[in-house]
Amino acid sequence: MDRREFLGGTAALAGATALPGIAGAQSATELSFFYPVAVGGPITKLIDAYAADFEKANPAVKVKPIYAGTYQETIVKALTAHKSGTPPVTSVLLSTDMFTLIDEEAIVPFDDFVKTEDDKKWLAGFYPGFMENSQTGGKTWGIPFQRSTIVLYWNKELFKEAGLDPEKPPQTWAEHLAFAQKLTKRDASGNVTQWGTQIPSSGFPYWLFQALTTEADAILMSPTGDTTYYDKPGVVEALQYWVDLSQKHKVHPPGIVEWGTTPKDFFEKKVAMIWTTTGNLTNVRTNAKFPFGVAMLPAHKRRGSPTGGGNFYISKKATAAQQQAAFQFIKWMTQPERAAQWSIDTGYVAVSKAAYETAAMKKYVVEFPPAAVARDQLEFAVAELSTHENQRVTKALNDGLQAALTGTKMPQKAMEDAQAEAERILKAYR
């Protein structure tokens, strides 16, 4: 090989790697797809199988699914790729990252792709509760995929031991506290051997806190994502209840409760009731060696839980052909049968009403009624906390919550500080 050949070859190689989209477009449209894994189970295997099935039905498209870590790692990778010029064509990211993605001009709305009657029917089919974090300014920016709500799991055996009806979960905050008092066991020297209830507070305490604020009939942010209400009375009341559970009534473990070990605490019978995602349903079903129940969260002024989880987004920097292919793929992935199977395999809530009307889902709900709880709760669900500069505004709240829960700040003060910080960041967006 002489030098000219060598240089020519190198240039061609560089061209091919730098522009995979264009090079691939001549034969098949290549669809790179980033996704995170946030719950237990063989998620990567399931996704690979979906991609292969889609390719069979659409030979003109090649799907390249790429597992990208946790939600946090996935958005870091997707945004870094966006900034360097070659982002994944589609990715599953937190629904709450919508404003951040819009501000970075990283995504396009779905409205331009929805053309036929069939498409419109598909878009209208999703639960409105899930669409609250997917739409803003009259446009749809994300399509619900792996979505969840918070539910209460309770140990029926421990309920019976404590003289409670094992089939009746607490319906109100007052009952939740009263039950927790009966379920808390202490040894002779006063050390707690079994806690009544547990709401995790590591990592993303704001999410579980939002269940409490919703029940106290307070909302945390405006739908436009440019104002927060962290210091409103209902919010402070909700935090006071949470803090009181551990500091005043001593029925909830003190300090910060780890999100990751909460299901394990439940399996070890160290706690009788836990608040966690419905995404843990399959995990709890497999590992709990006692009869357990799943219930909607207890109500205060109303019932409620935030929604959570991830949406599909389409990259702005992809070619028109790629965007169109991504739209086809997303539509295919969220068809009722597939959404139903995804829900059965993982524990996530199926995203449309039609999915719950499929034969497979009907059969599953009859066999395993807890699977329907999260769906029924959707009626009371609200949008998850999501604003411009979402991570930073959320951290302000998280820090305040942790300060109150560890006893370094009073709830009122903690929420005032958090609000002041959020105000400082969000001022620029109004």
Add this chain to the structure above:
Amino acid sequence: MTNRATATIHGWLLLLPAMACLALFTHWPAVASFIESFHSTPKARRPARFIGLDNYQQMLADPIFWKAMSNNLWFALGTIPTSIALALLMAVWVNDRIAGRTLVRMAFFTPTILPMIAVANIWLFFYTPQYGLLEQITGLFGARSTNWLGSQDTALYAITIVAIWKEAGFFMIFYLAALQAIPPSLGEAAAIEGASRWTFFRRIQFPLLMPTTLFVLINAVINAFRMVDHIFVMTRGGPDNATTLLLFYIYQVGFSFWDTAYAATLTCVLLALLALVAFVQYGWLERRTHYQ
């Protein structure tokens, strides 16, 4: 003359690959960060513009930065002397002819070869209240249950201990190598003179190990400022920033908040700090370490 020129060119050519890498991956990012720290963060609709020292002023007024800084100093103070002392102790111990020497060496070295994320996950369960390993042991003595990672008073200590556990085995290897490089004749001479074990260590082994100690110290300082992996798994900087270290905060600002200019500013501070430490260590300490 031409010969010399050719030799010079050859020399530089040989250096070129390494220099290019060094410039590309070390010097250029540092310079770029420095330049970026005087600009605002570019947004899609608003390109970066020069803002002078605004980022530095913001930093001085940022309570989380100061918290991260003081946390990091305590973390360094907690990890560096302890892990070095432990490493030395372990090395001297496994250097002797004790029974099961290989096994003990391996046991001490194991934490080093485990991936940090795995280590953090294991320790997460050690620290779990009520049924975690630590609680089970303290429970035997009737101690009250403690939420090690979930309380502001203990979280940073808990993190520090994991780092020491991980580091000490690594430093031990250097000490072990250095100990074995000490000529056995010195030990024999000491034995003939009737020196005690302690005198031998204090007057012969320890002074001869000083260059190794300097090397280990430099590594320990760098590690103290760059150890973040286990924080992601164990506390994510919580509760309320009690375990936020400088590098973790830089990551958070850069990749969670996408405030790249402010992250660059924080990076410059970290770089300056490390440069200062290196200057002290190489410029002053090194001259005093060699045993004469």
